[in-house]
Amino acid sequence: MLARLLGPQKRNLWFWIFTGPFVLGLIVFTYVPLLWSITLSFFDARNTVTPTHFVGLSNYATVLGDSAFTSSLLTFAVFSLFIVPATYALSLGLALMVHRLRFARAFFRSVFFLPTACSYVVASLIWKMSIFNGVRFGLANTVLRWFGADPVAWLSTTHPPWYWLVIVTVRLWLQAGFYMVLLLAGLQRIPRALYEAAAVDGARPGWQTFRYITFPQLRATSVAVVLLLVINAFQAFDEFYNLLSTANGYPPYARPPLVYLYYVALGQGQQLGVGSAGAVVLALIIAIVTVAQARWFGLGRKEA
């Protein structure tokens, strides 16, 4: 009996020894909180995680009726509209340039990749305190001063919304290198024979080759990169929170969904029910967008 349970060569035993800890971790740290959160979303859970007052869908009505939540979704949309194309274009540009290098390729690859290792919190603080602070000795304002312009309070100006410049540039700097490496790997997988054949057929190097050979061949990588970028944009929290929050709270602009949920559920409000409902709505949106995007791009289908 025991022998049968263990399987041939004790394979079952080894299977659980190797996967068990991870399955356990997944259950304890992912599935249980997930299910608990879904449960909480149907209760009036204020300052408690073991609520007793069932309220049905009213938390969902609250969160969807809250203009702060809907505007946070809009904030996300605007943010991803900026950050996804910008990161993709920059990463691709960097990848193409590094790919063409004859020498010091590893050096440049590392240099551009390095910011990935930097923490979002640290980078945000540098952006906020030294580069884009509002006083005359901030780096950006020092540059403006050379041209005789007045200093700009980058993070406090809503007309025009200069804060977007700060938010987008910090993420661009942090993540461009990482996606460059992904695209570089994609570039290296394109067979040389294709370029040779194109050259024989009279394709000019440069734009024409890029347009008809490189870009289509990068399709699978590009799809994965864009998908990751969108999901990451959805999960944006660190740089927004660290750039814009003050001791007293968060301004009513540039408030992405996670920052909104943080203040609802984990601030002094402790409205865990409403917060969980918001989290479920957000998770559904991410799932739908991801599935739609994958279908649209044909992710997972066999390359023709």
Added chain:
Amino acid sequence: MTMSESTRSDRASLPLPHLGRRGLLAAGGGLAAAGLLTACGSNTGRGSGGAGSGPALSQWYHQYGEAGTEQAVKRYAAAYKPADVTVQWRPGNYDQQTAAALLTSNGPDVFEVNGPTLDQIQGGQVVDLTAEIEAVRSDFNQAVLAPKIFDGKVWAVPQVIDMQMLFYRKSLLKKAGVNPPQTLDELVDAAGRLTTKDVKGLFLGNDGGAGVMGGTPLFAAGLELVTAQGTVGFDDPAAATALGKLHTLYKNKSLLLGAPADWSDPSAFTQGLTAMQWCGLWAVPQVQKALGDDFGVLPFPRDGASGRPAVPVGAYGSAVSARSKHVAAGKAFVKWLWVDRTDFQEDFSTSYGFHIPARISLAKRAAKLRTGAAAEAVRLTTEYGHANPLLWTSASTSALMDATNRIIKDGASPAAQVKAAAATAAAELKRVQKQS
């Protein structure tokens, strides 16, 4: 950070240190571990002897910036014999940490709280301390005791009072020919005239004032956040007028924005980035050291015919968790430290940073608060002090803050924004009063 790191008291003004998504999760996951650590009690600050007597209590404080405070509270705890008290000094988002810890049984027994909030009281997370405080109830500053009272019961013992006020640089005002502003209009005018290419007129925080101002401009306009009847007290044209003037400050480019340190730190003022700054009593020693006597302090100036000057005040309270295994021992300890031991209370108030003792008899005795700007701060607190009422919940706070923010920075219609914030506050007031 500086000494001002942690000494603010009005509920909305606790400093949030920087935190990332991972940090957030780690904090949540760490709670259980923190509870275990409490049980192990590494450093009780006590020497040999006396340990092991009575039940083990864990007491939490938020991190005060002033040197010596941590050692002081550990000394107090060690002097208590009936129980074995372990002090936890907690840096970081203290309000969030305690709020989360109170959900578990691994939280503190006795803790300092920037509240407690109405939800914490109604949720049964803190215990009634009325009997403990009763003998000396009238000796507490009533303005800061009031928000600790709900249903006629006292839910926390106020420790020390913190207050905010306006600092101005005498020499800069003199040079510009400006008198210390007595009305909001004069403040707007003074800030404009004090603004030069390199120095701004006024610093109300990096967000332009929406965060720290809170109810202060409304108090200065003669209004209230919540009336005695428990209804919204600022749905009034005077509120829109006062908040509209904050927009004028912003529009005139008289406000310092985006300074490296926010309003609670006097560096922008002492470094000459601004001629006037909204800060608090805690900053007085630091400003004195940097500027000598080249500064003065003012309340937030009055606005309109029925206006009065205003200063926000508040107090951290000492509360006992309802989930504690030793509620009675916790209550006895709170009574001992924050009611009986006036010598420790006095030491805590003025030996490290500047705070006003919550006990009137002690406040009168405090030598360091008898001269100069500190004495003026005490007078302003007594005459013009406003604490946020208990019924003013965090949802109302953020509604008003959002409204103020839109008025100041976007030039949104003050009347419409005040209406919107009043509607949210009215719904909140209805919710919390229905439950009681």
